[in-house]
Amino acid sequence: MRCLWCHKSWSNAERRCPSCGAELDPEDAPTAVPGFRAANQEPFTRTSTFVLRRLSVGGSIVYQGHEGRIEANVVPEHEPDGRAVLAASGAGRARLSCVDLDGDPLFSLETYDAADRSFTARAPDGEALATYLSQGTLLAPEVLVRDGTSAPVATLRPKPGGLETFELFETGGGKVAVCWREDLVLGEQVDERWCVSLYVDRCALPRLALVALPLVCLILFGRPARALPREHGDGDEVRPGLAAVLDLFG
Numbered sequence: 001m002r003c004l005w006c007h008k009s010w011s012n013a014e015r016r017c018p019s020c021g022a023e024l025d026p027e028d029a030p031t032a033v034p035g036f037r038a039a040n041q042e043p044f045t046r047t048s049t050f051v052l053r054r055l056s057v058g059g060s061i062v063y064q065g066h067e068g069r070i071e072a073n074v075v076p077e078h079e080p081d082g083r084a085v086l087a088a089s090g091a092g093r094a095r096l097s098c099v100d101l102d103g104d105p106l107f108s109l110e111t112y113d114a115a116d117r118s119f120t121a122r123a124p125d126g127e128a129l130a131t132y133l134s135q136g137t138l139l140a141p142e143v144l145v146r147d148g149t150s151a152p153v154a155t156l157r158p159k160p161g162g163l164e165t166f167e168l169f170e171t172g173g174g175k176v177a178v179c180w181r182e183d184l185v186l187g188e189q190v191d192e193r194w195c196v197s198l199y200v201d202r203c204a205l206p207r208l209a210l211v212a213l214p215l216v217c218l219i220l221f222g223r224p225a226r227a228l229p230r231e232h233g234d235g236d237e238v239r240p241g242l243a244a245v246l247d248l249f250g
Contacts, residue, residue, distance in 0.1 A: 003060075019103075020075060034062075036101055037069045043100055044071055044211050052214035053193035057186045057225045063098070063211070072098050072106055074215065096215065098208075107208045109215055117220060121212045130209035132156075132216045143216065145205065153204035156213070163221055168213065176203045179213045181221070191225040194218050 003010065003017040003024060010017060014024050033055060037043065044050065046066040052074070054061055061074040076096055095110040105124040112118040117134040128148040136142035143156035145168070152171055156179070159165040165180040177198050184193045194214035198207070 022075075033070075034064060035067075035069045037065065037071050039101075043106060044207060048198040049195065050211060050214070051193050051195045052218060053184055054186065054191055057189040057191055063214075070101070072100055074098050098212070098215070107212060109212055109219075119216060119219070121209055123208070129206050130212070132212075134220060141220070143220070145209070147204055147209075151204075156216075166213075166217060166221075168210070170203055173203075176200050176205075177210050177213060179217050181217070185228060186225070188228050189225045190228050192223060194222075 003020065003022055010024065016022065017024055037046070044063075044065065049065075050071065051064040051068075052061065053064065063071040063074070065071040074096055076094075095108050097108045098106045100106055107124070107129060108122050109119050110122065112120045112131055112133070115133050118132060120131045121129040123129055130148070131146040131150065133144040133146065134141065135144055141158065141163070143166075144152055145154040145156060147153045154168050154170050154176065156166050156168045159167060163181075165178065167175050168177040168179070170176050177196055179194060179196045182193050182195060184191045194217050196210065196214045198210050203210075
């Protein structure tokens with residue numbers, strides 16, 4: 001059986017992954033796992049467009065890059081009993097980690113204590129890469145992005161017409177990235193994936209702070225998976241899709 005969180009294989013007798021502590025459920029296993037980035041290739045460097053998606057409804061979250069290959073995994077930290085760990089930097093602060101294919105941390109995203117529905121991306125050494133501050137209204141949200149020194153350097157805004165596509169504009173400059181939502185059919189469920197395209201090689205934010213944008217959008221604007229419409233059926237059944245991420249961040 002393959003763990004949907006860390007992608008390691010274990011005996012079918014296991015009920016929790018001995019490596020990451022996630023629950024193992026053979027019924028949730030994807031029919032096929034995409035290929036992985038080449039071992040000699042640095043993560044998030046081969047292309048400028050990345051996709052954040054689940055491999056199965058309610059299961060593992062991964063980043064995909066060039067040719068759809070898995071670039072990295074997104075996992076909550078777990079205690080040995082499987083409970084999510086709070087970040088060491090503050091009580092009650094939930095954290096998700098983006099880890100390399102060998103398990104080494106690339107960056108983490110944790111709740112920001114000073115503002116509601118706001119987050120900080122950190123490097124493995126704890127240094128802040130960026131802070132994402134939720135602003136605006138329900139129908140016209142904005143996310144103010146600060147760099148590691150807390151200087152406001154960019155703003156994420158939805159394109160006119162809905163909350164499907166968001167553009168990141170550098171303060172006093174042009175567009176540096178775009179992040180958008182797409183439907184993703186997983187079996188009999190319709191989930192969603194978030195994509196990001198980086199428009200410039202140089203900006204005030206480090207590259208990983210831009211790579212984190214789909215994860216921020218997933219938490220702030222993500223929708224639960226829904227039943228695939230059928231010719232006969234009520235179509236009302238909804239199986240948890242984003243619940244694990246949304247619940248972690250309250």
